Amino acid sequence: MNASLEQLADLLAQGKASSVELCQDYLDRIERHNPRLNAFITVDRERTLAEAADADARRAAGQAGRLTGVPIAHKDIFCAEGWPTTCGSRMLANFVSPYDAHVISQFKAAGMPCLGKTNMDEFAMGSSNETSWFGPVKNPWDARAVPGGSSGGAAAAVAARLCPAATGTDTGGSIRQPAALTGITGLKPTYGVVSRYGMIAFASSLDQGGPMAPSAADCALLMNVMAGFDARDSTSLERAPEDYARDLAQPLKGLRIGLPREFFGEGMAPDVAQAIQAALAEYRRLGAETVEVSLPNMDLSVPVYYVLAPAEASSNLSRYDGVRYGYRAAEYRDLLDMYEKTRADGFGAEVKRRIMIGTYVLSHGYYDAYYIQAQKIRRLIAQDFVEAFKACDVIMGPTAPTTAFDLGAKVADPVQMYLSDIYTIAVNLAGLPGMSIPCGFGADSRPIGLQIIGDYFAEARMLNVAHQYQLATGWHTMLPEGL
């Protein structure tokens, strides 16, 4: 059950297992463990097995690619034709997508069957997976703990090995923070590397899809499938395709690791600090050197994010009006009443809070003071990284300030919830790639993640940096008990 994507691909290539058999095994695990974890919103055994049979037929016809037949789970934010695509919301609880997201069609083209759609915070707004209309996800390491969010279902499913890999999306940390809290590897690529076509929009200037899996080597193979230019996303970057696994084997001698002063201050819990220091010591043993750098505006990233992301969300979510798809209120007097009741009932509290913040900061008289000011500070934050990368190749620090917190602990206080993304948000504002890899456990035996931030388009280098650590350590191979 701890097989890597390479190992699963080998099993299939050598004829030791079929895709149908692999999918049956994973579906059985989902059936056994999902009632407790709630990591999946939709599982459709017949549909998955039909896709697996297609993959097996493709292999028999000599048309298999490297990952053909290896199954994957998709975050329920990616539209997949014929599958319910709910985005964790009552608003889309009955929405069956009539088309495929670019990411979905890439995985279909690679012949990778879909094991199901994973749970998530409603419209990806949350850091604990507690805002989902379909209920919270439990952390496989400790059922009292959240798995992080918003890609909490994907993270929990991978951590419990209910799937060999999953897709996620990251607007302010939604791949990296749940990866850290569940002890898996997750990568948010450079903005524009993975197409957003068919990925339900939250904050379009920040949203980016990426892979979540046990190891960096797995993530590299998934990036080879997901990444690439797509004309249907106006912000998709026109770049030559690259092999993200090309540098995995490179030694780390001479690697310069930047340690931002602001990441190593008071906010980080002592057990997290200890695990991060131990990981840095391991990197020094592997030949890397560490240098201090500074991101002086990092503390402003949370306030800036909570202007820009809600502003973009209030615009993006105006499409949910009960007219063309999704939920419509049962009773209404007139058109305005229909809109207001549909949106009051269809959206949860966190989504409504953010739509209202966004509506306010974009409204007449407040636009310059909030929205434009936030955009200006966004540039200062991005410039801090440009300066920092003059002195280092990658930046490292914690992914989250603490291990996974308890379910319910931060639900009543949105600001406390928002501050759990203090180390991840600046990366989205700058559009940089960031990843999280497991690097130990806290005093409560819950996982800890090391964050690796790269310069624009440095994904292959970051995956190399992560992979070399994973060759030397075993954190990414550890499994929760009872699974």
Place this chain on the structure above:
Amino acid sequence: MSLSTDDVKRIAHLARIRVDEAEAAHYQTQLNGIFRLIEEMQAVDTAGIEPMAHARDLQQRLREDAVSEADRREAFQAIAPQVEAGLYLVPKVIE
């Protein structure tokens, strides 16, 4: 800056979200907490800084003005709350 319950109701109306009195009071407390966090921005001198609208300073691509999508009206309307004769139905707007 501090929002009143009337401010909250006005914002909710602009956002087309129905809120009752009790909800407005609840949102008022939470939104004011969030705005206290946001206010930290106001202390920063940003004179002469160009606003950054996007993660990368991108050029918008242009394409030929040609039809690129097939007509899939039936598939799209099959998931609509209420349709008739190819039209989306909403409550009467004009008398």
